[in-house]
Amino acid sequence: MLADIVKIKITALEKEHDEILKKIQELEVVQIESEKDGGEEIRSHIVSGLDYNIAELRFALDFIALYKPPQKGIKKFLESGIFISRKDAIKTAESFDYQTVVKESKDLEEQINKRVNLIDKNNSEINILRPWHSLNIIPGKELPAGYKISFILLSEKSVDEFSDNISRDLPFSAFEKTNIENQELYSYVIHKEEDEDKLKALFETMQVREMELPKLDMGVSEYVENLNNKIKESSTELNDLKKEAGKLSRHERELKIVHDFLSWQKMRAENEQKEGKTNSTFTIYGWIDKENIDELNVSLAQITTLYHIEEIGANDEEVPPVKFKNTWSKPFESVTSLYGMPQPSEPDPTPFLAPFFTLFFGLAITDAGYGIVLALISYLAVKIFKIPKEDRGLFGVVFWGGIASVVLGAVFGGWFGVELSKMPGFLRGPLESMQILNPLENPIAILYLSLVLGIIQVLFGLGINTWWQIKKGKIKSALLGSGLWLIGLISLLVFAASSGGLLPVALAVPFKYLTLLIAVGIVVSKWMAEKNKLLGLPIGVLGLYDVVGYFSDVLSYSRLLALGLTTSIIGMVVNIVAGLAMEMPFVGWLAGLLVLIGGHVFNIGINALGAFIHSGRLQYIEFFPKFMEGGGRAFQPMKMESKYIQFNEK
Amino acid sequence: MELGISLAILGAGLAVGFAGAGSVLGVSAAGQAGAGVISEDPDKFGKVLVLEALPATQGIYGFLVAFLILQKIGLFGGEIVALTMSNGLSLLFASLPIAIAGFSSGWYQGKVSASGMKIVATQPKAMGKAIILSAMVETYAVLGLLISILLIFGITV
Numbered sequence: 001m002l003a004d005i006v007k008i009k010i011t012a013l014e015k016e017h018d019e020i021l022k023k024i025q026e027l028e029v030v031q032i033e034s035e036k037d038g039g040e041e042i043r044s045h046i047v048s049g050l051d052y053n054i055a056e057l058r059f060a061l062d063f064i065a066l067y068k069p070p071q072k073g074i075k076k077f078l079e080s081g082i083f084i085s086r087k088d089a090i091k092t093a094e095s096f097d098y099q100t101v102v103k104e105s106k107d108l109e110e111q112i113n114k115r116v117n118l119i120d121k122n123n124s125e126i127n128i129l130r131p132w133h134s135l136n137i138i139p140g141k142e143l144p145a146g147y148k149i150s151f152i153l154l155s156e157k158s159v160d161e162f163s164d165n166i167s168r169d170l171p172f173s174a175f176e177k178t179n180i181e182n183q184e185l186y187s188y189v190i191h192k193e194e195d196e197d198k199l200k201a202l203f204e205t206m207q208v209r210e211m212e213l214p215k216l217d218m219g220v221s222e223y224v225e226n227l228n229n230k231i232k233e234s235s236t237e238l239n240d241l242k243k244e245a246g247k248l249s250r251h252e253r254e255l256k257i258v259h260d261f262l263s264w265q266k267m268r269a270e271n272e273q274k275e276g277k278t279n280s281t282f283t284i285y286g287w288i289d290k291e292n293i294d295e296l297n298v299s300l301a302q303i304t305t306l307y308h309i310e311e312i313g314a315n316d317e318e319v320p321p322v323k324f325k326n327t328w329s330k331p332f333e334s335v336t337s338l339y340g341m342p343q344p345s346e347p348d349p350t351p352f353l354a355p356f357f358t359l360f361f362g363l364a365i366t367d368a369g370y371g372i373v374l375a376l377i378s379y380l381a382v383k384i385f386k387i388p389k390e391d392r393g394l395f396g397v398v399f400w401g402g403i404a405s406v407v408l409g410a411v412f413g414g415w416f417g418v419e420l421s422k423m424p425g426f427l428r429g430p431l432e433s434m435q436i437l438n439p440l441e442n443p444i445a446i447l448y449l450s451l452v453l454g455i456i457q458v459l460f461g462l463g464i465n466t467w468w469q470i471k472k473g474k475i476k477s478a479l480l481g482s483g484l485w486l487i488g489l490i491s492l493l494v495f496a497a498s499s500g501g502l503l504p505v506a507l508a509v510p511f512k513y514l515t516l517l518i519a520v521g522i523v524v525s526k527w528m529a530e531k532n533k534l535l536g537l538p539i540g541v542l543g544l545y546d547v548v549g550y551f552s553d554v555l556s557y558s559r560l561l562a563l564g565l566t567t568s569i570i571g572m573v574v575n576i577v578a579g580l581a582m583e584m585p586f587v588g589w590l591a592g593l594l595v596l597i598g599g600h601v602f603n604i605g606i607n608a609l610g611a612f613i614h615s616g617r618l619q620y621i622e623f624f625p626k627f628m629e630g631g632g633r634a635f636q637p638m639k640m641e642s643k644y645i646q647f648n649e650k
Numbered sequence: 651m652e653l654g655i656s657l658a659i660l661g662a663g664l665a666v667g668f669a670g671a672g673s674v675l676g677v678s679a680a681g682q683a684g685a686g687v688i689s690e691d692p693d694k695f696g697k698v699l700v701l702e703a704l705p706a707t708q709g710i711y712g713f714l715v716a717f718l719i720l721q722k723i724g725l726f727g728g729e730i731v732a733l734t735m736s737n738g739l740s741l742l743f744a745s746l747p748i749a750i751a752g753f754s755s756g757w758y759q760g761k762v763s764a765s766g767m768k769i770v771a772t773q774p775k776a777m778g779k780a781i782i783l784s785a786m787v788e789t790y791a792v793l794g795l796l797i798s799i800l801l802i803f804g805i806t807v
């Protein structure tokens with residue numbers, strides 16, 4: 001079912017604007033529309049300001065998450081939303097000084113970055129100086145006038161040759177060796193300034209590299225030790241700072257509440273831009289479920305008497321948004337919305353697809369053991385993780401799909417892929433008494449079952465179309481279109497079944513003529529609908545070609561057999577492999593157990609995904625086009641949309 | 651060992667090999683695209699993984715058919731069935747639907763999944779639609795599997 005969405009106009013005094021808008025947001029029943037058609041909306045400075053504040057909060061939350069002491073075990077796993085009442089959330093958000101925490105986070109981040117950079121810088125300096133640790137002079141110390149020093153790196157092999165060259169060509173120089181590392185000699189030459197060019201030339205011919213050393217006021221080893229001490233100091237400070245940052249996580253809850261609180265404000269500010277204003281009044285245009293108008297009236301009356309709600313008709317170009325209103329089939333809205341929303345003028349397919357989807361899901365699993373696991377997991381997940389109501393749809397669908405798998409699995413004798421004849425004695429009797437059919441021995445029966453289900457769903461779809469058009473008053477197009485096809489296809493099926501001996505043979509002849517008659521009817525109705533009567537006849541005849549489409553739609557349901565067989569055979573394979581693993585000496589039982597658990601978990605996972613996707617596909621491709629096009633837009637009321645908070649009140 | 655048995659083993663090999671190769675191509679194409687999405691937003695790993703896993707089923711279908719053939723000829727414990735040449739050929743031919751359909755649909759489903767990664771990156775809420783687009787390609791592997799299974803069940807040895 002779809003809700004009856006109507007357009008309303010709310011007018012009230014500007015001075016009560018904020019309170020009224022807050023109330024509307026709290027009720028979550030109105031989707032506000034812009035009063036001006038089209039045109040770019042200017043982002044108000046309020047929205048940008050809120051955006052900035054929200055970004056700051058995001059930064060603080062990310063920063064805290066980085067240094068938060070890790071949560072252990074199951075607690076981490078269960079960490080979900082913040083459960084709080086609206087009133088408490090607003091009170092907390094308004095009284096909490098989040099700016100201070102944001103500032104603290106920023107300061108701490110700056111401090112931490114400073115330490116990290118310092119440590120990096122010192123480390124890279126140490127890396128440069130380390131090979132020079134046994135240098136016996138202080139780099140950068142003043143030399144006697146007219147002398148210079150060059151720190152050099154040369155290959156160990158050429159040391160003697162270099163030394164000879166120096167003493168021959170540069171008599172007033174000293175060549176000192178320091179340290180050998182990786183077959184390279186770290187050394188230096190003290191020379192006269194005027195010999196510089198000669199020395200450079202010598203460096204070049206001997207492939208000697210000159211090194212830059214920082215100017216120090218102490219020995220290299222002493223200096224490196226100083227650096228190491230500095231690093232140690234910074235590391236201690238860094239650890240303290242990180243701990244400090246970790247302590248900020250005590251504010252995490254409040255920060256999250258403020259984050260959501262500001263998001264609500266932002267949403268209101270954005271919606272406020274859509275309003276019409278005069279000096280003393282404002283007007284809100286919006287969509288609302290007709291059922292909720294009274295509730296809105298009551299709530300606004302608590303604020304002021306000076307307001308007016310008026311239901312106005314939507315103009316022709318406006319298409320109202322679409323809102324589901326289902327009771328028992330509510331979880332299956334998630335299946336429909338995966339495809340998209342129906343148009344407001346179309347029927348909601350949700351209650352129609354629910355039984356088919358469940359049945360198909362069950363057929364694609366066909367294992368009672370797996371069904372129990374799926375139903376149990378989806379039930380417990382909702383309870384343990386406290387999944388909010390609006391997100392429970394998928395779990396509900398899997399739950400009912402699991403139940404269907406239990407029933408169908410019992411009927412077809414599927415219990416974790418174990419053949420019933422190999423079950424222990426006390427289970428074998430009751431399980432065998434439930435089994436009606438073994439798909440592995442008689443797959444053709446399941447194939448027929450799948451196709452029959454397909455025929456039923458396709459005809460059902462045509463039926464929905466006929467019923468809906470009649471309901472909308474388009475009786476002629478209902479009867480001449482989908483209605484004619486519906487009767488025609490049924491008549492064709494009766495003819496085929498009676499010729500094949502499934503139904504009394506006497507029915508064959510009358511239904512043959514009925515089918516032909518309806519075929520003529522389909523051609524004629526299409527012909528008459530065409531403006532160009534000459535072209536209309538061939539178009540009408542071509543219309544009969546649709547029967548191929550229905551035929552291939554039905555064949556598509558054969559996938560149910562394939563998917564069901566896949567599940568049970570892979571289950572059997574897992575059991576066989578586990579059996580082989582059990583034969584291993586000593587650790588056999590463990591290996592076997594691991595294969596059993598891992599294998600069956602894998603099988604459930606992959607086949608539940610497949611069952612969901614393919615059951616869904618049968619709805620979207622084979623069922624929906626019979627009676628709807630889709631493409632409606634979802635009703636999105638202004639809400640207190642929250643990232644972290646879940647209200648614990650009704 | 652009779653030639654019939656060898657032919658049946660060839661059939662099992664083709665089924666698992668070709669369908670598996672299709673999945674290899676498909677899953678890797680989707681995975682490469684998915685890695686790009688994760689580099690932007692690691693939180694989307696779950697969604698990316700589902701989309702990447704879709705073309706993996708062809709490999710499983712091929713494995714399934716191979717298993718059925720090997721079981722049919724009694725290679726898992728028990729006695730090896732005395733297979734005539736024509737029986738062996740029949741089992742070999744029965745493996746072809748899933749071998750061919752599995753190879754091509756696994757490969758091309760991977761391409762659709764890879765394109766679907768863009769949907770996950772920019773419109774994560776519309777991910778279901780990306781899954782359905784990708785699953786459309788799988789249909790033909792399912793049909794191939796169905797015929798392979800029915801043929802193997804139908805061949806009497």
